[in-house]
Amino acid sequence: MKLISVVLSGGAGTRLWPASRQAYPKPFMKLGGSALLEQAITRGQACGTDDLLIVTNQDHLFLTQGLLSDMADPPRVRYLLEPKGRNTAPAIALAALDCQAAHGDDAVMLVLPADHLIPDTEAFVANALEAVRQAQKGRLVVFGIQPTSPETGFGYIEVAKLGRDVQPVLKFVEKPDLATAQEYLATGRFYWNSGMFCFTAGAMLAALAQHAPDVLQAAGKALAQSTSQAMSLPDEPNPPHVTRFHAHSFGLQPDISIDYAVMERADNVTLVPARFGWSDVGAWPAVAQAHTPDASGNTLGAADGADWVAVNTTGTHVHVDSHCHKVVATVGVQDLVVVDTPDALLVTTKREAQNVKRVVDALKERHINSPHHQSTLLPPAVHRPWGTYATLKEEDGYKVKRITVKPGQSLSLQYHHQRAEHWMLVHGRGIVQIGDTEHPTLPGQYHYIPLKEKHRLTNTGPDELVLIEVQCGDYLGEDDIVRLADTYGRS
Amino acid sequence: MKLISVVLSGGAGTRLWPASRQAYPKPFMKLGGSALLEQAITRGQACGTDDLLIVTNQDHLFLTQGLLSDMADPPRVRYLLEPKGRNTAPAIALAALDCQAAHGDDAVMLVLPADHLIPDTEAFVANALEAVRQAQKGRLVVFGIQPTSPETGFGYIEVAKLGRDVQPVLKFVEKPDLATAQEYLATGRFYWNSGMFCFTAGAMLAALAQHAPDVLQAAGKALAQSTSQAMSLPDEPNPPHVTRFHAHSFGLQPDISIDYAVMERADNVTLVPARFGWSDVGAWPAVAQAHTPDASGNTLGAADGADWVAVNTTGTHVHVDSHCHKVVATVGVQDLVVVDTPDALLVTTKREAQNVKRVVDALKERHINSPHHQSTLLPPAVHRPWGTYATLKEEDGYKVKRITVKPGQSLSLQYHHQRAEHWMLVHGRGIVQIGDTEHPTLPGQYHYIPLKEKHRLTNTGPDELVLIEVQCGDYLGEDDIVRLADTYGRS
Structure with missing residues (x-):
C-alpha cells in the first residue's frame, strides 16, 4: 500500500489580513515557528507517507517551492497547479486521478488542508493511522472535531453519539446559523467537519462516478489537456513534478465542495473523532x-x-x-x-x-487603481523564485528597493525602457552582468545600469545576497521589464 | 509703549508620544494646518507686537528657525537659548531682564506658551488688548479659562465670581486632586490657570525683587555670563539675535514656576477671563x-x-x-x-x-542603550539646520538614508573614518564637492565618497534637494563625522 499526502494549499488571505494577502495567504503564515503549510507537510511525513501531492494556485508555485527548499528535509513534490481557485471537489477529483495514475487504485490519500494548526503531531499520527485502516476497507473517512462552541463557520457531521470511537456518519450538514449551531451542540450528536479526509483513490473515484459524475468527467478532461513535466531548477536536487492545466478546461469544472458533491450522498462515510488539538486559524x-x-x-x-x-x-x-x-x-x-x-x-x-474581511472588500472597491490596493494583494516583501524584493521608499521620479537573492540563484537577464538603476551590493557576493560583461561584485561595490542596457544579477556566494537598488525615471512600474533569458521559464 | 511677544517653547514630548518626542516636542506638532509654535507667533503678531522673544532649549534652535523661515512673513526673533529645561520663573525672569534692557521698564510682555491651541485669533486679540491695558496700569495679568470639567492637570485661580469682566485674583492654587477640582467647579469661583500672562517688564521685575529675589538674582547672574550675537545664516534676510547661557550659572537658577514664585504671593494680580476657545492640547x-x-x-x-x-x-x-x-x-x-x-x-x-507618559518612562528605562530608545528622543525625520534626514533601512554593514537639503543650504564639509558613502541625487539640483573638486549634479546622477575623503553637499536649485545615501562600513554611527567647515558654527 502507498500512502499519499494530498495537501490543499489555498485561501484568499482576507481573514488574517494584513499579515496574509492574496499573494501570501494563510498557509504561508508562520505560527509556532514555521509556516502552516510546512507543518501540514511535516504532519503527513510523520504518518510515513510515500509521496506528497500539493494542489495549489499556479501563482504560489515559487513561494511554495522556496518554503520547501528551506525545510530541513525537503520533500519531493508533485504539484497540481490550479490556474484559478476552485472548490474542494475538483481538487480532490484531480488528486485522486493523479494518485490512481501514479500509484494505482489502492493508494491511500490523506487529504490535509495547508492552513490548520495541530500542535500535537504524535496524537495526530495515531488518529491518522486509524483513518488509513478504515480507508483500506474502502471507507471514505472524515476527521470530526468535537465542538466546543456553536461555531457558524464550519460544516457539521451527525453521528449516533459523540465518543472516542470510529463510527458511521449519519448526515453531513452545511454551515448552520447560530440557532441551529446551538441546537447541534446541545444534542451531543454533531461533530465539526475538519475538512481532513482519508480514502483510497479507487474509493473516491467510485464515489465520484456514482454521486458526481460531472465533477469526475470535467476533472478527466482538464487532466487530459494538462501538461506535466519535471521542473528544472538550478541547484535543486529534488526537482518537483509539475502539472499545469489549461485555463479553459480547468474552468469548466463545477465549483462545488467535496462535502456537497460526495460526502453528503455516499453511504460509506466513516468518522474518525479527532483526539488532537485542532484549529483552522480562521481569524x-x-x-x-x-x-x-x-x-x-x-x-x-x-x-x-x-x-x-x-x-x-x-x-x-x-x-x-x-x-x-x-x-x-x-x-x-x-x-x-x-x-x-x-x-x-x-x-x-x-x-x-x-x-476584517470587510476591510479587504472595502480596500478592493476603493482602490482598484491605487497603490494601496496592493496591501490586499501583495505581501510587504514580494517573493520571487530567486529571492525577494521590498520597496523602501517611492516618490516622484525614483524608487528605493531592497533585493535579496538566494545562493546559486539569478534574476532574469533583462532591460528596462524607462528607467536607469543604481545597484549597491551590501551583503554576500555575486556577479553583475551589464551588457556582455560580467563583474564579480563584493559588499560596498556599485554598478550603474543605463536605460535599455541588458543586465543580470547572480548570487555566487554561500550566503544570501542583499542589494540596494535606486531606480530613476519617469515611469517605475514593475511591468517595465523585458526578459531576455530566465532560469524559471518566464522570458 | 512697546509690546513684546514672549513665546515659551518647551516640553518633554511625552504626553503626545510618539508624534512628539524629546527632540520634537509639542510646539512643533502641526494641528489645524500649522505647528502650534507658529500659531503662537502669529497670535502675538496679530496683537501688533513690536518684537518677538523666544525662550527655548538650545537644541531646538535650528528646528525653530527652520519653522520660522518657512512662514509667509518670517519674524525677526530674539532667542534666549536654555542649556536645559528650567521652570517658568527663571524663563520669565530672564525674558523680563532682556525686555527691560532692550525696550525699558514700560515694555509690555505678552507671555504665550508655544503649545496652546486657540482657533479664534480675533477673539484672542480683543482679550489680549484688554490685558495689555491692565498691564500698563502696573498689574500682573493672567488669562483665566472658565472650567468645563474638574481637570486635575491645571492650576486654579480663585476670584469673587466667574464672569465676563476683568477682576482681581483672590488666590492661586496648585493642581488639585479630583475631589478638590470637583469642589472648585461647584463653587463657580475658580478659573483654570492658562499659563498665559501679560505685564510690563518693570512690574514683573519689581514683583520678582519683592517675592522671589533669589530667582531674580540667579537670572541676573546667568545673563551676566551669557553671550549674545546676531547669528549669521546663509540666505537669512532677518538674522536672529541669539543669547546663549553657560550651563553652570544657568543651572543655578531655582526650578520653580512663576505661579509659585510670584503670582501666588503678589497682591496686584488681575484676571482677564478668556473669551476664546482654548486647549493646552495636553493629551x-x-x-x-x-x-x-x-x-x-x-x-x-x-x-x-x-x-x-x-x-x-x-x-x-x-x-x-x-x-x-x-x-x-x-x-x-x-x-x-x-x-x-x-x-x-x-x-x-x-x-x-x-x-502614554508611562510608555515613555518605560522605554527610557528599558532601552537606555538600545536603538528603540530613540523613539522617545528623536523624530522619525531628524531636522538639521540645512534640512532633514530619515533612515530608510539599517542592517549589519549598511544603512540607507533619505536626505533633504533646503534651497541655498549646505551640509558641513566633512569626512568619515569608518564608512564610504554612495550618493544618488533624486530630486532638485546641487553641487557635490569631493576632495577639492565640485561636481554640479542633477537627478539620476551618482557620486562615490570614499573612506576619509572630505565631501560636501549644497543645494543650488530653487527646490528642495533629495538625495538617497547608502552608507557601507562596519560602524555607521552618527558620531563618525569630522566637520572641517560648517555654515552653522558646528565645526
Missing part, C-alpha cells in the same frame, strides 16, 4: 490562542526586533511583521488585536475580528 | 477634539497618503505620520486613539491617554 483570535499568554493574557506574535510596552493592557494580541522594526505601545486597552506591517495597520477587537 | 483626546469628526465621531489627523478604513468604529482618532504611507484599518473599536509613526505605534483609549 486573529485563533492566532492569539496559538501563543502562550503572559500574566495579563497578552500575546505577542512577532519576529525579532519587535518591542511591546503594555500599560493597563489585558487579553490583547500584537503582531508585528518582521519588516517593521518598531516599538508598539498599548495603553488601557482590552481584548484587542493589533497587526502592523510596513504598508497596512489593523486595530480590531477580538470580538469583531471576523469582520 | 491625545485634545488633539482629536481639534479635528472635525465624521458622522461616527471619528477623526483623522494625517498627512497626505494616509488611508483609513473604519468598520464598526466610533469616536476614534487615527494619526498617521507623514512618513508612513500605509492603510490603517479599525474594526469594531470605540473611543480609541491610534498613532502610527515609522518607528513607534501607539494604541490607547481616550480614557487612558494620559498614561
